[in-house]
Amino acid sequence: MSGGERIKKEIKRIRWFFDHEKEEAWLNEMAGAGWNLTRMYARRYAFERGTPGEYRYGMLLLDAAPMLSRGAREQLGFVQGGGAQYVTRCLRWAYFRRRADEGVFRLYTDRSSQAANYRKAALTAGLLGVGNAALAAGSAARGTADTLTLLGAAVSLPFLWMMFVYISKIRRVKRESGLYE
Amino acid sequence: MESRDAQPLTEAAYYILLSLHEPRHGYGIMQFVREMSRERVNLGPGTLYGALKNMTEKGWIEPANAETDGRRKEYVITGLGRETAAAELERLRELVSGGLEIMGRNRDERRRAD
Structure with missing residues (x-):
């Protein structure tokens, strides 16, 4: 060959x-x-x-x-x-x-456990996003805005977006759980 | 201590409590629930792990061995768990008897009309 x-x-x-x-x-x-x-x-x-x-x-x-x-x-x-x-x-x-x-492979098979997984994901992303944003804001407020500050602000954005994505998912699950288990 | 939560149990929680009337590990619970529900209820391992953790915290179940390997750890129902499952059975009986009273009567009336 x-x-x-x-x-x-x-x-x-x-x-x-x-x-x-x-x-x-x-x-x-x-x-x-x-x-x-x-x-x-x-x-x-x-x-x-x-x-x-x-x-x-x-x-x-x-x-x-x-x-x-x-x-x-x-x-x-x-x-x-x-x-x-x-x-x-x-x-x-x-x-x-x-x-x-x-057979079908699903790690989560009901809405409440799925929502709990989304909550964990939202919290993890939120901590990273808010943490980085706070560091960037802190150094900017002290007038020491430098590359590191900009980097912190840039890193926080995708995590904040992830948090938003998972919060939307939690809301969707809550809406669906009105009538069904 | 309150004997049970005021809210109805989920189908999964009810079946898990039934399965733990004798000690079982995770895979054993999944098989029991699948068989008892005639393959309708399939518990995912992520769902089951969270449910067992919550039920242990509530005192409805407890570890049945000192195993720390999640694959072999067994659980068993407690007295409080039995009360919770019995109260849920009572609630389900009430739902069924209400349903039979209304829908069974309608069915009988339809039969007579035919």
């Missing part, structure tokens, strides 16, 4: 998502095309070639970072015990997958 005909076994992609459900949809699109996520680091995703449609992927925001919390390690183990295969982790976001032939 010549070099030009060699089939790639691994690809890498860089992406940023404001909404983990869109990220999940993209990961499942990739898996549907035969590219299975294996690692994720600083928004760089590594995929390996597999059978198209073999896995379904799902994401879960852990209660804390596993290296700092026994509870979060227990949570990781619990989800694996529930039939999901742990793939990788980026800060508190854990990525799982399950074989598609084992």
Whole structure:
């Protein structure tokens, strides 16, 4: 086989998502095309070639970072015990997958737990967004606005937008939960 | 201590309490609920983990072993949990009996009219 005909076994992609459900949809699109996520680091995703449609992927925001919390390690183990295969982790976001032939794969199956996950995501993004914005505002108020101040302000914006995205999701779930469980 | 929350239980919470009348770990609970609901209710592991944590905090269930590995940790219902499940059963009975009274009567009237 010549070099030009060699089939790639691994690809890498860089992406940023404001909404983990869109990220999940993209990961499942990739898996549907035969590219299975294996690692994720600083928004760089590594995929390996597999059978198209073999896995379904799902994401879960852990209660804390596993290296700092026994509870979060227990949570990781619990989800694996529930039939999901742990793939990788980026800060508190854990990525799982399950074989598609084992049925529908959903980590959250009711509105209240889904809303709790959105609340955690909104709070995390909000803390980072508001924290960076406050630092930038603080140094600007002291008249020491420099590159670091501008950087803080710039970093806060995507996190504030993420917070807004998740607050909208919480509102949508609340509207839907008026009649249904 | 209040014996139960005034609010109705979710379907998932009710089934989880039923499943823990004997000690079970997470996967065992998921299987029990699936079987008991004739495969209609499938609990996701993220949902179940949060529910077990909340129920433990409320004192409805408690760990049944000293296991710290989330895969093998077992839970069992407490006295307060049994009261909560029994009160929910009573509420469901009331819903069913109200439904039968109205809809059952309408059905009988329709039959007579035919």
